[in-house]
Amino acid sequence: MNRLCMLAVTTALALLPQMATAAEKTLTVGVSDALSGGGAVYGEPQRRAINLAIEQINAGGGVHVGEDTYKLKTIEYDDKADPTEATNVARKLIDRDGVKFLMGYCCSASTGAVASIIGREDVIMLVGTAGARAITAAGNDNVFRTRPPGDYSGAAAGRFIASKGVKRLGVLATRDVALFTQYRDALIEAFEAEGGEVVALETFGGQDRDMSAQLTKLRGLEPDGYFISGYVEQVAFAYRQAYELGITAPRYGFSGGSAEQFLSVASSEALEGVWDLIAIEFNADALGDTAKAYAKAYEERWDAYPTPNSAFAYDQVYVLRDALEAAGTVELDDVKKALRNLAVPEETVLEYLPVDGKMFDPKGQAYISNGAFQFHNDKWDFVTKLPSDSAAYSAYFQTITK
Amino acid sequence: MLVDLIQQLFNGLVIGSIYTLVALGLTIIFGILGIAHFAHGSVAMFGGYLTFFFIQQFGIGLFPAMAVAMAVGALLGVVLERVAYHPVRNAPPINAFIIALGLTLIIEKANLLVFGVDQVIIPTGFDRVFNIGGVTLPELRVYILGIAAFLVVAMTILINRTWMGMAVRAVAQNRPAAILMGINVNTVSMFVFGLSSALGVAAGVLVGALFAVAPGVSGGLVVKGFAVLILGGLGSIPGAIIGGLVLGVSEAFASAFVSSAYKDVIAFLLMIGVLLIKPEGLMRRRSNR
Known part of the structure; x- marks a missing residue:
């Protein structure tokens, strides 16, 4: 009996760290956006929208990736909508913080600078409001954008x-x-x-x-x-x-x-x-109930009405969640593949116009209606x-x- | 066509009057102390933020808020002179140059910390638009011209008709001789910095009312201010007045008759032109010192 008890206790103790690890898995997302200066009118609402979506996803149980469940968290930096600053921020996120998923990116000049170097990096970059065509036209297989080109x-x-x-x-x-x-x-x-x-x-x-x-x-x-x-x-x-x-x-x-x-x-x-x-x-x-629910949640969280562009960033987080869950792993190649084949997530606020049934076209570009x-x-x-x-x-x- | 010409002239004079105020502050410091005070634009932005704060917090009008902000700005100028520039008064000029750059960063970042990142537009209530023969004169722009003219006249009287103004001119003309005549150069330095900063604050308030006070605006203001200095003549008060107006009107006319893409290039083309033809500036006599 004693030996049986010892075995049970030992087994339980051996399992504990695994259970704790599974419960505590965290996926860090790097956010680079204009949080000061002229671009902050776009960047700060994006930062808020990303945090809102992350809080919602975490409150709903997190991201289920294969056997694991991940809670999302952010590391955020102000790129001031400045190309040099944005490139420095990207280097900091990749080299120092070891982040694999980047998002935010409100402004074209700064985002374009990062997009021009990101093809060589082992990361996935999800671009929000920045609308310069070259950001996705360049054809990097790790860049995906929710906003259509100008x-x-x-x-x-x-x-x-x-x-x-x-x-x-x-x-x-x-x-x-x-x-x-x-x-x-x-x-x-x-x-x-x-x-x-x-x-x-x-x-x-x-x-x-x-x-x-x-x-x-x-x-x-x-x-x-x-x-x-x-x-x-x-x-x-x-x-x-x-x-x-x-x-x-x-x-x-x-x-x-x-x-x-x-x-x-x-x-x-x-x-x-x-x-x-x-x-x-x-x-x-223009967008109906999902958008109204988003506006309500945003207003409750930030005590301000969402700006029109903020939904590009909000949708990025749900895109990442669905891609991770579809891939069943956080390995970048699998997540990229999942992103290419992704259907429009249910929770997205904007009205996407899929190409061949997929949210992103072969260059990682999504499209929405014009109005x-x-x-x-x-x-x-x-x-x-x-x-x-x-x-x-x-x-x-x-x-x-x- | 004539209506558009007069309209552009008015547009240019309004912007030019702001350039003049910025340049006046820079020119008296440069003319008397030989310091390129790059932080002047940041001091101007500080004044704009402060005026906005007074109006929002205490519900006072634009003019009283501006007057208090100018007084605080003058005090800030005196503190800057004492703390930053005075200790290096006998050091090589590069020291004051580096201090000026450092001060710019410090004041700019302090503005960000205290007042935040958002642009601020100073509320004035001057929303009427007058129309005279097809030329539209927004009330606020008319007031800006008036305020700038008043400050220029007041400063001219202060420099030309008061004892302190005489002391300032004496130091500007011959510093050793002024000291021998018993003028306290320290007091003159503090006065000059106070006056310059008050004028800078006034310019910041006008920019904040007409456009906005925001991070990044000060750099453009200082660049234009120095362009006016070179245009009008380093250290020349009439040069700053004429140079500011010439620059403002040139920019407006360049937009109208050349191309808006070259508006900002005009400032530098004018500078190059004046340096080639009259290196001492439009309003400065050739120095024989």
């Missing part, structure tokens, strides 16, 4: 502006962010293909907040519509200054900022009637979806590398 939305926007009866368009756009220049070029091409004329293309730089001179010049050319694109803070200043200059023609834009972000710069009167033509990022009216939103009574109203053909764009996307 030109995918730009062409749809150009056709939409022409369909509203605009014949002469004045364009004011940021000149040094690939997402916006690619969107702008695709918009101009589509608009001109519909018979429209661009009266002038004016630009502004990354730190500019005074576009009065450019708007005055455009006003003098008397266009019957304006297109303004760039980061939300700059675009909001442009709308404010357009209002001060007495510009009343329809104003179309591409920035993806929340109503609160716009109103912190420009008055209701200056923004009334402005259009935002974007891939349908988070919008509770037209109009500012009315201090909020963005969803007006209509813009015709978007993800399969056709993806076929074209496979032929380019930048």
Whole structure:
């Protein structure tokens, strides 16, 4: 009997560490995003959305990978939307922290810099809001992005502006962010293909907040519509200054900022009637119940309403969870394979348009619908979806590398 | 066409008046103490944040908040002079140069720590837009021109019509002779830093009201300020006034008649042009010292 007891105790003691190990397995995710500076309006909401999704997944029992269950945790760094800083952060996460999964990445220039070196690294990079085409067009097999490239939305926007009866368009756009220049070029091409004329293309730089001179010049050319694109803070200043200059023609834009972000710069009167033509990022009216539940959870957790771009990052976490569970291992090659064959996870907020039934196309690019939103009574109203053909764009996307 | 021309002139004068305020602060320090005070832009941002804080916390108006912030800014300037620059007054110029760079980082990071990363727009309530013959004049921009003009006139009177102003000019013209005449150079240094920082704060407030106070803005301000200095003449007060306005108007006209892509290049082209033709600057006589 004593020997039996001893055997039972010994067996129990031998099993304990294994049980403890299984219960305590943690998978660390590296988050690199703009948490200060101009890009923070996109980066900080992404960081919050990632943490929200992780808390939800952990509260729901974690990620079931084969026999193991993992709890997720993050290591977070501020890349300031700066290419050098973002590259340093990536090196720190990979070399010092030993992280295998990177996510966040709101801004094109910084993300592009990391994407250019990441193909040589044993990691998987999940990109959020950064929309420069080359990030996924380069074809690294370890880069996956939830946001579609800028030109995918730009062409749809150009056709939409022409369909509203605009014949002469004045364009004011940021000149040094690939997402916006690619969107702008695709918009101009589509608009001109519909018979429209661009009266002038004016630009502004990354730190500019005074576009009065450019708007005055455009006003003098008397266009019957304006297109303004760039980061939300700059675009909001442009709308404010357009209002001060007495510009009343329809104003179309591409920035993806929340109503609160716009109103912190420009008055209701200056923004009334402005259009935002974007891939349908988070919008509770346009996306329905899942989006409403996300907004509620985000608001409860962070005491702030989610910004439109934040859902790109929220969805990244569920993408990673499903890929890990489908792979049944945390080995990178298996997870990459699982990502390539992944169906759209149930919990994702955005409305993805799968290509051949898969969330990501062969270059790791996902697509969502495009939509037209109009500012009315201090909020963005969803007006209509813009015709978007993800399969056709993806076929074209496979032929380019930048 | 004429309407657009006048509109661009107005746009340029408003921006130019802010450049002038920044450059005035830089030029009096450089002219009198020979220090390239790179931290001036960070001090300006500090003033903008402080004004926003006063308005939000105490519900006071823009002008009283700005006046208090300028007073605090002047005090900060005196502290910077005493703590950072005074100890190296007899050291090689490179020491003051490195201290200026260090101060820039310290004040910039302190702003981030105290006021956070978000951009701040100073509320003014000046939302009306006047329209005169098709030229639109936003109320806030008109006030900015007025405030800048008032500060320039006040500073000119202070420098030209007061005993302290006379002492400042004496030190600027011939420091050893001023000391021999019994002028306390230490007091003049502190006064100059106080005055410069107060002007910098005023510029920061105007930037914060018209655009925003945010991390990263100060660098651009200082670059433009130094461009104005070279344009108008290092250490020249009339040069800073004229140079600032010339730069602002040139940028606006460059956007209108050349290309907005080259707006910022204009500042540096002007600098190069002036250095080639009149190396001492637009408003400075050739030195015979």
